[in-house]
Amino acid sequence: MSAPAPTLLLLDDDETGRFVLAAMLEDSGYRVTEASSIAGARALLETQAFDVAILDLELGDGHGSDLIPALARAHPHTMIAVLSGRDLEPIPHADTIITKAIEPTELLARLERALTIKRAIG
Amino acid sequence: MTRQILSCPPRLQALWRSAAVDETVSSLRHDLRNKLASIRNSNFYIRRRAEKTTTLLKDDPKVGEFFGLVESELDLCTQLLAVKAAPSPLSAVIVRPLVSELIGELLQSLQLPKSVEVRLASPPAAKLPAAAVPLDVELALFVLIENAVEAAVEAGGGKVSLEERTDKGGFWIDVNSACEPQETQAWLRPFYTRKPGRMGLGLKIAKRLTAGWAGKLELTAANGTLRASLWFPA
Numbered sequence: 001m002s003a004p005a006p007t008l009l010l011l012d013d014d015e016t017g018r019f020v021l022a023a024m025l026e027d028s029g030y031r032v033t034e035a036s037s038i039a040g041a042r043a044l045l046e047t048q049a050f051d052v053a054i055l056d057l058e059l060g061d062g063h064g065s066d067l068i069p070a071l072a073r074a075h076p077h078t079m080i081a082v083l084s085g086r087d088l089e090p091i092p093h094a095d096t097i098i099t100k101a102i103e104p105t106e107l108l109a110r111l112e113r114a115l116t117i118k119r120a121i122g
Numbered sequence: 123m124t125r126q127i128l129s130c131p132p133r134l135q136a137l138w139r140s141a142a143v144d145e146t147v148s149s150l151r152h153d154l155r156n157k158l159a160s161i162r163n164s165n166f167y168i169r170r171r172a173e174k175t176t177t178l179l180k181d182d183p184k185v186g187e188f189f190g191l192v193e194s195e196l197d198l199c200t201q202l203l204a205v206k207a208a209p210s211p212l213s214a215v216i217v218r219p220l221v222s223e224l225i226g227e228l229l230q231s232l233q234l235p236k237s238v239e240v241r242l243a244s245p246p247a248a249k250l251p252a253a254a255v256p257l258d259v260e261l262a263l264f265v266l267i268e269n270a271v272e273a274a275v276e277a278g279g280g281k282v283s284l285e286e287r288t289d290k291g292g293f294w295i296d297v298n299s300a301c302e303p304q305e306t307q308a309w310l311r312p313f314y315t316r317k318p319g320r321m322g323l324g325l326k327i328a329k330r331l332t333a334g335w336a337g338k339l340e341l342t343a344a345n346g347t348l349r350a351s352l353w354f355p356a
Contacts, residue, residue, distance in 0.1 A: 085152035104166035
């Protein structure tokens with residue numbers, strides 16, 4: 001029996017970017033739940049756990065990295081990927097940082113690699 | 123923006139212009155990367171769906187070529203966005219007086235309205251050592267003070283307090299002013315402003331300049347007061 005599809009929380013306030021990325025991720029086997037704000041993501045995280053969380057940083061109601069400490073505490077098995085339009089230094093508790101406009105095959109490979117490592121050590 | 127630039131000491135004006143351009147370019151770069159990501163991911167999705175569910179790519183080889191063309195053009199755009207200008211020579215360290223003296227000097231250039239009172243609280247225990255203050259740190263500090271004074275003017279007058287303290291392995295300069303607490307994060311967004319004739323880049327510029335010296339800018343709000351704090355490692 002094959003493993004269940006990984007669940008993924010996608011937080012991005014750019015509607016077009018989120019729509020396209022969600023479609024691509026779903027087509028790649030993820031079960032995607034979308035959030036357009038930190039408040040929305042917090043509400044989802046109170047009731048659900050995700051295998052993967054992809055967090056955009058610059059959001060209308062705050063900075064996506066503000067979610068990371070609470071997310072890492074409450075859901076230590078969730079692989080956290082930070083998505084950004086800027087070049088970033090490593091962020092504590094983030095498993096991987098993905099620059100926007102990265103090659104899609106590279107993005108999917110990075111997610112899969114980070115998820116595999118997280119599951120192995122988790 | 124021009125009025126803001128002209129209100130600061132002449133030695134900071136060129137740096138402010140340069141920093142405003144840097145911040146604008148950075149924001150454009152960020153926005154373009156978002157758009158390119160959507161185009162790239164759409165192209166990838168359509169191609170993969172076409173491969174999985176149709177014979178389109180086999181029937182018409184040009185379709186595959188076009189997908190490749192879009193991808194290679196996107197690569198070029200991404201490379202162009204990655205090109206960064208050389209650091210501005212204006213960032214060189216310039217020795218300035220004590221931070222508290224510097225604050226006094228910056229306040230003078232602002233020509234404070236009578237409705238605004240600025241208090242510089244610097245208890246002897248927290249007195250900072252004499253230090254060389256880089257020009258861009260000076261500008262970051264000026265931006266914070268100017269913003270706080272503007273907020274006080276907008277509120278019909280009031281107090282702005284400035285404090286120096288040492289903590290967390292470094293020193294802090296706090297600028298406190300009246301502000302609506304819910305706006306704390308919004309102020310750090312580029313081009314966010316409620317004031318006509320301004321560009322809304324000041325705090326973003328201050329944050330960028332501070333980070334260049336391994337420092338940070340923090341905004342905290344409580345009881346109707348916004349505290350903008352610059353921290354630098356000792």
